[in-house]
Amino acid sequence: MRCFLIASLLALADMATAQLPFCGTRTSDQQHMLDAVQFQAERGRKDQGTVYIPLKVHSVTNDGSTSHYSAWALFESLCTLNADFLPSGIQFFLEEDIHYIANTSWNHHPEYEKGEEMMLQNNVPGMVNCYIVSDPAGNCGYFTYAGDAVALNKSCLGVRSHTWAHELGHFFSLPHTFYGWEGVDYSNGKKTSEYQSRVSTQIENKERILCRHQADRFCDTYPDYISNRWTCSPDGFSQIIMRDLHDSTFRADGSLFMSYSGDLCMNRFSADQMDAMHQSIEGPRFDLQRPDILPRSLGADSLNLIYPGEGQTVGGKKLQLTWEKVAGASYYVLQISRTNNFSVVIKNHLLRTNAALIDSLTPGKDYWWRVRAYNEFVFCAIESSVGTFTTESLPVSVWDQGEPHRTLIISPNPVVSGSYVQVMTADRQYGNGPAELHDLQGNVFAKLNPIWQGEICYLQIPPEAKGMFILRLITSSGPSQTKLIINNNQ
Ligand SMILES: [Zn+2]
Incomplete structure (x- = not known):
């Protein structure tokens, strides 16, 4: 039952994004990128090491708003993006901080022109510029040649989404696996030759003889005629069976990021696609290269x-x-x-x-x-x-005797021995020197070294303290004290 529920929820999540057209990258823009790179399969990749590419994230929200796409989800999306690109030897890094933009007409842009205006005004040269918006012209995302950047829909990102990988595929010259079929609804009830007048490329056949000249021009991505978002069979291929110009039947490969299969199906770029992206970086996108960059790891595997x-x-x-x-x-x-x-x-x-x-x-x-x-x-x-x-229901404040302007706020109170209390005073000015913990007879029980974090002071209560004490602090306007109850956690 639980598995069924999870499966249903996943299906629902897929449907939520499936309602949006997946990608709005225009065929003319894909053609520009193909022409710029002129992929050579025999050339392969120059360097088998990892190439680090600077990514510039522009987070867009409405006029006057500070409510941006959450950083938690943003990093999860970036984590998936780098995992998707890992086999290619291309890894993205943040050379600069995230750029926050508040502009309603860019955040919701039903037309590409507004998105391209946003890109031309904000792009940082020599980086992969990515704009996270609420409506990228009605799509989950797109790459545009004129804006030379990608726009991504907030509702289509996330840890399980490959939208970002798909759009950056376009950025590095890759067309769709069904390139030429954009906007054409395929049905195997009609002879495939009858579609040729509406398909803008040579229709790709199952046999590989002319694959370098057909559709996406890659020989290791097989024919695909499906330009609407589709869900794969458990084997990763399309449920619909297609017929090529020679009446050979085939199913589309849903594992490829550059197809329109669902996020649960897609998981790879083909070897030729990866080589083409490297040839883009070695060619027209050479200004993204950072040959001297040294990646840094984290020096710990836990955080307390x-x-x-x-x-x-x-x-x-x-x-x-x-x-x-x-x-x-x-x-x-x-x-x-x-x-x-x-x-x-x-x-x-x-x-x-x-x-x-x-x-x-x-x-x-x-x-x-x-x-x-x-x-x-x-x-x-x-x-x-x-x-x-x-x-606390109410902050605990204690007025120093005879000096009502000096308020000392201790939190928590009671406190557990061995843990920290926060101390604040109304005048927010402190003298130097340790704080003192006195017992009720007025003897100094312990001297405590204050740890400053901004305008708040932390004091660690000795593990052996238990009972009621007086905490004394010297502020700029004189000594201040308050009662403090310390509980032993044993
Ligand atoms: Zn696309």
Whole structure:
């Protein structure tokens, strides 16, 4: 039953994107790219090593909005993209940060002209420019020769989507496997020769004699006449049986990214297609080459959350979440959710540091959080385990005696011995020197070294402390103190 449900859900997910035309790359643009590269099968690939190509991601949203395609999903899509290209020896990296654009007419562009305007105004020369938008002219994506970039539909990206690989195939000169049949509905009830007047290329036959001159001009991609999105049989080939000009029957190969088969079917470029992409990089796309680039890996295979500790109750205002710094990481993505399966994500932040100041969490609620680390080359992240915390119903504030302008906020309170408390004061200025933990008789129990993260100070409570204490801090306007209850977690 469960398998059936999952299968049904996958089918539904496929249908959701299947409603959109898959790719809007025009035949004239595919022809431009074919003409520019003039693929030579006998030439092969110059270098068998990995070629690193700079990718420029432009994330587009509406006027005045800051709500972009989530970084979590973006990196998952990039992870799939590099996995799809791995056998080709081409790997993408982020030479520059993501470029954020707020422009409604570019985010929703029913016509190609608006998309090309967006590209011409924003393209960074010498990089593969990719625009993530809400409506790329009614398609899941397209490449355009005039704009020299690809546009990708937010709803068609994701960890299981190969839309990005398909569009970058076009960027590196590859036409569709059914090239020439775009916009033509094939039916095997009609003689194939009757289609020739509507098909813009020589119709490809099953026999390989003229394959270098037919359809996509690759001999290791077999004939394909299907220009609508289709679902493959379990063997990866089309359910529809086609007949070529000699009445030989065949089925289309759904494993190829440059076909229109579903995301669950496609998983490869052919050897000739991979060589053609390299010939594009060695030829017209030579300005993408970065021969001296050294890829960097991450220096860890795990990531631990630091604050709040597991199950802690903390203030929801100006809560600074922190996690371990990962050597070699350039980006962290933080997710905070109100549900343990992250079905409702309320914060989704792309960060350069191993901390995030969260300003406004609803008091008295449970939260789940997790973090992933990446760098410019590593898009398949390492991920923390899921942490949980609860926000206090009200922040605990204690007025220093006789000095009402000096407010000291401690969170959490009570705190578990050995864990951290966050300390904030109203005037946000602190003196130097350690904080002191006094017992109720006024004796110094421990001196605590403050750890600063922005305007918040962290203090680690000694593991041996238990009971009620007075925490004393020196702020710029004098000493400040508050009661602190410490529970032992044994
Ligand atoms: Zn396409």
